[in-house]
Amino acid sequence: MPYIHFSEQEKELAKQADIVRFLQAHGEQVKRTGKEFAWDSPAGKVTIRENQWYSQYEQTGGGAVKFLRKFFGMTYPEAVRSLLGESAGQEIRAAGKEKPKPEPKNFSLPPPHSDMRRLYAYLLSERGIDRDIIHAFTHEGLLYEDAVNHNVCFVGKDDTGTVRHLHKRATNPLSDFKGNITGSDADYAFHYTGKSDRLYVFEAPIDLLAFLTLYPAGWQEHSYVALCSTADRAALRMLKDHPQLKQVYLCLDHDSAGIEGAYRIADSIHSLGEYQVYRLFPAHKDWDEDLKARMGKNAIPAGEHPKLAYIAEKTAELKGLSLEDTDEYIKYKRMPADLFDDTMRKLERLKKQIIASDLTEKKESCATEMARTAVAFCVLRSRQIGKPITVEVLADQMAKLYKPHRDKQNISSQLDSIGYDLKEIREDADKSDAQTKTEIEWQIRRMLLLGLSCLQLGGSISLSPTVAEPTVGQGASY
Template sequence: MSGYIYFTDEQKERANSVDLVDFLQRQGEKLLPSGRDKRLARDHSITVRGNSWYDHSSEEGSYAIDLVKRIYNLSFPEAVSLLLGGGRGVEYRQHSKSIEPEQRKPFILPPAHTDMRRVFAYLIKQRCISREVLSEFAREKLLFEDAEYHNAVFVGFDENGIACHAHKKSTATGSSFRINVEGSHPAYSFHYISKNPNHHSLFVFEAPIDLLSYISLHPQNWKNASYVALNGVSEQPVLKLLELYPQLQKVTLCLDNDEAGLKAASRIHKTLKEQGFEAVIYDVSAHKDWNDDLKAVYSQEQTTPTMVMK
């Protein structure tokens, strides 16, 4: 697109008010549920709601025009033109600012199933996670199976032992469904705090399954450390745990080995340094994430021939 294009203030306002879920889906983008927001499948750090967006990795956000410029590498006139239909007669839904804001629902854990057979079968057989590790988290009430859909539910408790956060992951074969229970407090995501008063290390992951995979790969004295899953890339859970447990003096960032994960790890490290916390190191998976590493080890063990003594 060349030459100067003039847009009226009304046109620019209309472009900036386009409902991003409607727009992105009609561009062929895949969106994932993320609480009350939608997460961009090709960049998990970006969430959208109405006509607004936020990049949790770079801690930036605004409205529709800036997002379209950002993800499609367009100029301002090109982005406005696309949001206005691009001359093709397409009209995208407008986000109405007159709608009353949603009332935040109280956090309620989903009802638990009478057993955990499907969750254990999924996490052990498909994800290769240690049965002993799963049993420990289940005993601590940090993991259970929901009664209605048999999802794995990963629970986060506050400092008073009250459940404030829950993340649901489907156990159905081939399903990518995962979502935080509505009303979850972002600072109290799924975590394990060592009962050893002399422990000092906090390991940080993007997802609960990565956390459990890492422990399965490093089972030696694992209870002498603490662990947290961010359920994304926000640093809030890390900052909250460091505030609540001053014995945590060393942070190991174990986020995904992809662009979004590496960017998020660098940002969290910067945030911790700004707050005077210097003891930060990185542990990066060989594959995309720690569960991929665990499955690779398991696959290698399954295919290694057993020596027969004669």
């Protein structure tokens, strides 16, 4: 594939493109509400104003390029060319021949053993899986022991009964070997289909079996899938193939990777349609470890997501904010018209202090003060239009809006994004002398998201590894 180079002018034009025009040109229905438009996306209502959009469900938004990438699944070059035309950009092809496409991988099942004694011994004695549950899966042809290495084979079939996926796990307790065989189709990983509207999603087949052993009541009524990873393909395939499934329980590992995976998979599920998605936490690292604990064995403890814990802590602190004691409130009572300009000047000043300071504690303090300032603005601004919002409500919204799987920018990029958001908020306010109530509500939403970005920045600063700073008493005194 060639690399497509876009000029800075083309990038800016794409960002400023009219989203409503794009939607109407592609046959999408949009409804005008004052100065804004509403579009019903697969993930819920989206509010659009010129080149900006805001998702009511996900509480996020952005420009035209981001809109096409999110809702139409386009790459960056595809989005820019869709907005500006196919002639936009310059294709640059690397010298030499293109790499040939890889040959399709053969999918060959390991032959089954004449009996399954090692499989039963391993799952019963080593893992503590209930015998009736093992028998139910072996009877359906979803579990067997391979003849050569005596691995447990977890079989994934499609709706025609054809085997499309196989995951192997060693029965030797001294071995941690496990993996999918070559050519497995991730859409059809190890699963069981029941008749109810519930789907339970796990990372590993052994966790699925452990969960059923721990909670066996009526298990055959429901559906289960083991992703054999934290990818979402097998879960999405189950929902597409079985329309009766409406409730999804994400039973991934209780660690950072599992928590992020649950957020990511929940997003993917919601993009498919109307589903109720819940999270079930094992008490230990995973359901297999919970079963070990019940058997009296040592179990690996659960692990929390450090950034998620940081955001929860800081939003809880925000709830204790006494607005009446702040400088913003005191001045607001005297000169309410200065609220916006004063807030923007303070936010821009704090951002400069973050960049200028070499002290981690100072940087984090400025970032959290920016978040506090943004929340204070939202409270005071909401009062001006007769729709007051409390600090507690805003803090809860920020905690709910945080998505750890999307928080991947480094500190420098986060600062750039915050600077860009500040610039856009100011430019938006400068477009008219008197803003409508709808425009002010939009401004409050933007400021709330900015406050969350500042908390994310504070978390990145706080949790990033740093060189220990010298304290009094270290080294010589002169």
